[in-house]
Every structure is written in structure tokens, then in C-alpha cells.
Amino acid sequence: MWDFPLFPEQASTAARHVDQVYFALIALSIFFIFSIGGAALYFMTHYHFRRDADRRNVPKSNWKLEVIFIGSAVVVSTFFFFWGAYKYLKISQATDDALELFVLGKQWMWKVQYPEGQREINRLHIPVNQPIMLRLTSQDVIHSFYVPAFRVKQDVVPGRYTTLWFEATKTGTFKLECAEYCGTDHSRMLGEVVVMSAPDFARWLANRPVQSTMVAQGERIFARAGCSGCHTAASAVHAPDLQGLFGRRVALSTGETLVADASYIRDSILLPKKHVVAGYAPIMPSFEGQLSEQEIFALLEFIKFEPALNDAANASPNTEKNDANK
């Protein structure tokens, strides 16, 4: 419907909401520009020095008028604050049924990983009418994941995870741009989001060459990097149990508790002294510099989804068992 050349197309559930606030603000602006401009132009002509006009009793102040001015400014501001915030909360609402993808920004490309193991560079394939959640991080500097047609943008920050929810409402190919200056080829860090119907997407996933799912990749890394040396049932070292960790409340040695989310897990791998679990000594070594962001994504999936984490890690890295079962 919105094939207006001055606005990008509306291709997500968020777009309509964002545009509503935008158009309302345009209407408000036109109203103010015409009333202030109109009043100014009227006064400029009616009271032009060459014109005879009634210039007696010049008002130096009028508190009633000031209250009306201030009052109307307050009303307008309050309204747009609430509406802008309400719409924002609506479009950034997480859903439980979102398809989670992993996006790594680096100078100067986007690397995408699917849970099933597919990988892409500078392109995302997603199904239409399906909530998507991107887990984003950067390998180097701050970038920003921006799809104008969806009206979504999220900075991609090194050292932490950020997340972005959206749901595409149209099939087609939509521009992806980096929106945070990141060096030489910032303006060439472009990509595409390809939205397909659900059956087309399933077909695309199935046809895409895959070496192994992210969970299987994570399992191999878990063994290879030595995590299983401490974090399994068979270990002699006293280390926290990772089975079912994701989403669990964890008590820390400082007395606080927190919920173990993706950022917590990532921090525990790279900055193990940041959150020490209550009852454990801070002896875990850091894996900073040894694991890439993509490997950490895979570990995250493994910790989240592997139902037999405590035993699975004992299998050798070359086993085909888990791949065949998926």
C-alpha cells in the first residue's frame, strides 16, 4: 500500500507503528509551522512600518498567554513521549516462538549463523510472518544492524550481546546497512534480508550445505577447548553444573543472584572472574583470545539445548552420533 517514493516500504509489523508516530509528528509540525509562520507573516505585513495600524497599548507580558503556550507545549510533549514509548515497547516485544539467529558484525561484513548450522555472509534468509530474534555481537568495533524497510536498528557492540526482534510481513529482498561508523568500508558494509514464504524457507534451509548444527559444533568446541575437563559429571574439579543453565537463577559469591542469560554465559567464558558462582573458587581460566565469537555462539547453543550435556561432552569430537540424531 505504501508505495510512496519518499518513504521506504513497510515490510515488518513494526513499520506501520513507527510510520504512524512519524506521520502524526509531521502533521503536528505542519500545524505549528503554519500557525507560527502564519502569525509571524501576518504581523510582519499588518504591522509593517509603512502601514497604519493600532500600535497603542503594546503588551509587554501576559501570563495567561504564557500559561497557554507552556500548557500546550506540555500537552504535546507528554502525548508524544507516551505514544512514542508505547509504540517502541510494542515493536520491541520479545516473543517465545521467535526463530533465533546469530549475527556477527565485523569490519566490514555481516556473518550469519543458523542453529541448524547454515552460514551466510551479508545475507539473511528468513520466513515471512514469523518472529525472528537476532543475537548480535561484534568482533571488533561498534557496528549497527539496520533494515530501513523493517524500521529496526540495533547497535552491535564488541564484548556483549545485543538482541533484535522483528517480524517480516512481506516476501522480498530488503536492504541491510551498517549504521554506525566503523572505519574505511563502513558504507560498503551492506547486505540483504531475503524474506521467503515458510515452505520456501524450509526448502532453502534443507538445501543449504551444512557441516553440522550449531549444537554439534558447540559440543566439539566444548571438548576441544577443555571445558569438559571441569564442567562434566566425571570431572574431579569442583565446577558449576552447566546442564540446563540457560534461564536458571544463579547465586553469586557476592550474595546477588541473577538469571543466566546469553551475556552471562559469554562473560563467564571470557571474563570468568566477573560473576563467580557462590560456593566455587574463582579458578576458571579465561578463554579470551582462544575462542572466536562464532565459536562462542556455538557453545551457547550447546549449553542451551544439549539435553545430555554432562555426558555428551565425554564423546570424542569425531563422533557422528549427534549429527545423525538431529
Add this chain to the structure above:
Amino acid sequence: MAPTLKNYLQDGSTLRSWFLSTDHKRIAILYLLSITFFFMIGGTVVGLIRLELLSPAGDVVSSDTYNRLFTIHGVIMVWFFLIPSIPVTLGNFLLPLMLGAKDLAFPRLNLLSWYLFIGGGIFTLVAVVVGGVDTGWTFYTPYSSTFANSAVITVAAGVFITGFSTIATSINFIVTTHTMRARGLTWFRLPIFVWSLYATSIIMVLATPVLAITLVLLAVERGLQIGIFDPSLGGDPLLFQHLFWFYSHPAVYIMILPGMGVVTEVIPCFARRPIFGYKPIAYSSIAIAILGFLVWGHHMFVAGESIYAMLMFSFLSYAVAIPSGIKIFNWTVTLYKGRIYMKTPMIYALGFLGLFTIGGLTGLFVAALAVDIHVHDTYFVVAHFHYIMVGGMVSALMGGLHFWWPKMTGRLYPEFLGQVSAWTMFLGFNLTFFPQFLLGYLGMPRRYHTYPAEFQVLNVMSSLGASILAVGYILPFFYLVWSLRWGKKAARNPWRATGLEWEYADSPPIKTNFESPPIVHGPAYDYDPQKEVNFD
């Protein structure tokens, strides 16, 4: 009658009498020449940028060069042009005169501030010569602290030094306003320009130290890699953004409040009536200064701050719009029952009214959380701040320069050329920046060397506008310089304006400003619109 004393321009003609002068008026002239020089560099750089953006491909300069161009454009225009602009030229020249004083409270500190400004400027120019800096004027980490291969520390040092110039000026202004007002000149009889300089000075003295520390931390991180901002060493890249914007948001109010003050002097004079709502306008300047410190997080809505922070900053950003709105309403009502003369300064002031209104209204767009997600880091924001800083502040600077030109130089500028320049600037400005709102909403990000082809038409319009805007700035440069030698000599008060600088000081003033200290008997803006005026 011709003055028997020499005016400040004639009183000493050696280099020493200029470069070691503690006369606030001479220092104002030194500053005027300096900021004009930096404006020309910053403007030439953006000429290259707009040339490059005529076509989608990056075919005029390389990406690395382009990134250096937009960075140095921002650094120079913000720190070496706009932040000093009106305060160090018109402010330095007029504050003692408007207060009925002989000079500022600390004349030698004033001279030092100019040398600090020049020292910082030299550092920055050296950086440009040794290869430039490519981080954007915002220096975001970890790009600037770990990855950039450019003269980051040199530029940071230049800005650091110049910051002390700002702090010195602001201390001088605050103390002078408190302690050196003439007899009878109570706070609420002050010209609003003084209120605006005062509010600006409060922001300068409180915010600039934060910038200084932030730049030191950036230099330390870049030099010693100790992990303040580098996440792989346990640092936080977002810490930099909080520190930087805590200064840089108040900084934008430094870059508009003085312009608002100038407009509040010009409109009453050319509408021949008192400003409407003196107290609300005075208080609103203070309100803007205070609220301006509470909104920095609106630059970080997409950066990963908490939803609670986002809500608070959005709310406060709407709050800070209200005092500006009051000024706009009051300036408009000041035209009611006035006697309007459309002289050059008035054209600039009314241009300010229109352009600042548009720029301010688009602030409501970016303050709305839902909309900012889409327009953040796009040309929408670029257009928003240029409407305020260039459409607003630079218009006010031009208007103020023209208004006080007779007082500062003893000459009148050519009125016809003044009007041509004002209109050229207004039209060129709109053609340059209005298309950028559209580009932003369409999804063109900032700081893009190359861009998708569908954005070309709007970019061509913008570049065309820029060439017209350039004419609007170059013309005054020529005729103002021309007027120094061949302009009509000005009387003491060619605009029949109120204010101690017009009523009791010559054009140009003697070195000590007044033959004897003036005494103030009534409120400011004592104009009567029922009287016709014959301007010279």
C-alpha cells in the same frame, strides 16, 4: 560630535598592541578573524564532501580520505567555530559595553583564552597535515582507542587545550555579570543577550571539564591499552559514549543559546517594541541550561542502554523542548503591534525563527523512541542538527555581526547586499538540508562515502543547495571587508536601538568604552512602536 579620544581601533597600531592587547574589543576582533579562518577550512572540507556525494560511487576521493573529511568538518565546526562563535566575538565585544563596564573582570585571562584557542587550533591543523583523523567528531571507542590508524591523540590534545579557552571565557563572563553591572542595572533590566551568555557560561564551565577528562581517558587508552574502553581487557565501549555525550549534549546548548540571545536583541529593535515576556525568556535560558544536562542518553537509544534509561531520557528530552518553545512563541508575539523594518539583521533573525522552529520540531521526532530507532544515525539526524546549528546559530551570528557591525567598526555595511546575502543563505540552506530529512527516513545512514543509487536525486539537490549556501556566506565576507574602507561612516546609534552600547558608547567605542560610567534608570527595550524611525 566627533570624539576627542581615539577609538579602540586607532589606539595603538603595532603588532604588539594587538597580540598582547587585554582590551576585550581587540580580543573579540582577534577571535573573529580566527573563527572565520576555521569556518573557511571547515566549509571547504564540506564542499569536497558534497562534491563526492553528487554521485553514488566513491569517485572523487578514497574512503579513507572521505572519512577524514567528515571527521575534520565536525571537529573544526563544533570546537573551533560554533562553540566559540558568538560568545567570543559578540560576547567578548558587547558584554562589558552592555553592562556599562570598561572591560571584563579578568582582561589578561581573556587574552590567555585566545592563545589557548589558537594553541589548540594549531594542534588540530597539525593533525590534518600529518594525515588527518577518521573517527568521526564523536571518537567512538573501540574504533578510536584501538583500531583507528590516524592522528587521534593529536586532535584530542588540540580539543583538550581549546577546552580551557572555553572555561576561561565562561568564568570571565560569569564574574563580570555578577560584579560589574552599572548602577541601576538590576538583573531584570539586563539585555536578554546577557542572560543568554550567562546561561551559556554556566554550561561551559560545568560541562567542558568532563570533555577534558574523557579525551584524557581516550588518549590513555589509546597509548597504554589499559582496558577502560576495550572489552577484551574488561573495559566498556559504552562508558565512552556516556562520558562523551554527558558533555556533548550540553555543548549543543552552548551552540544555540547565544544565538537565541542575539535574536532577542534584534527583533525588538526592528519591531520597535519591547520583547514580549521578558521574564519567561530569561528564565527559559536557565531552564535550558539545567535540563540540557539531563538528556545525554538520547544519543544512545540504539546503543544498548536499559529500557528505563531510554524512557527517562526520552521524557526529559521532551521536557527540554518546552523552554525553547516558549521563546519561539514570545518572539512571534513580539511582532504584534510592532513597527516592522525588514533590515538585514531582522531578515536573519526572522530566518532564525523559521529555521530553528523546524529544527526544534524535528527534535520531537528523534526524542520519540519508536521513531528514533529508525532515524538514528541517518541523514534525518544530520538535517536536524544542521537546521539548529547552521539555520539557527549561524543565522544569528550573521544577524548579530550585521547588527553590531557599525558599533564594532564605525562603518555601515551595504544594506542591499546584506539583504541579498540573507535571502540567498536562507534559500540555499533549505535546499541543502531539507532533502536530508527525506534521505534519512528513506534509510540513508550517516557518514556514508558511497550510497545506494536510489538516494542520488536528493543528494544532488542537497549539493546544489550547498553551492548556493556558500554564496550566502562568501558575499558578506567580501562586502564586510569592503565596508571597513569604503562603507558609510556610522553614527553612534544608527539603528536607534536601546542598550548602553548604543546609547552611551561611540561607534566604534573608545578603549575604555564610556567617557564616564553610565547609570541605568529603566527597563530594557524601551521602544515605542508608535514613533517612526529614520535609520541612517
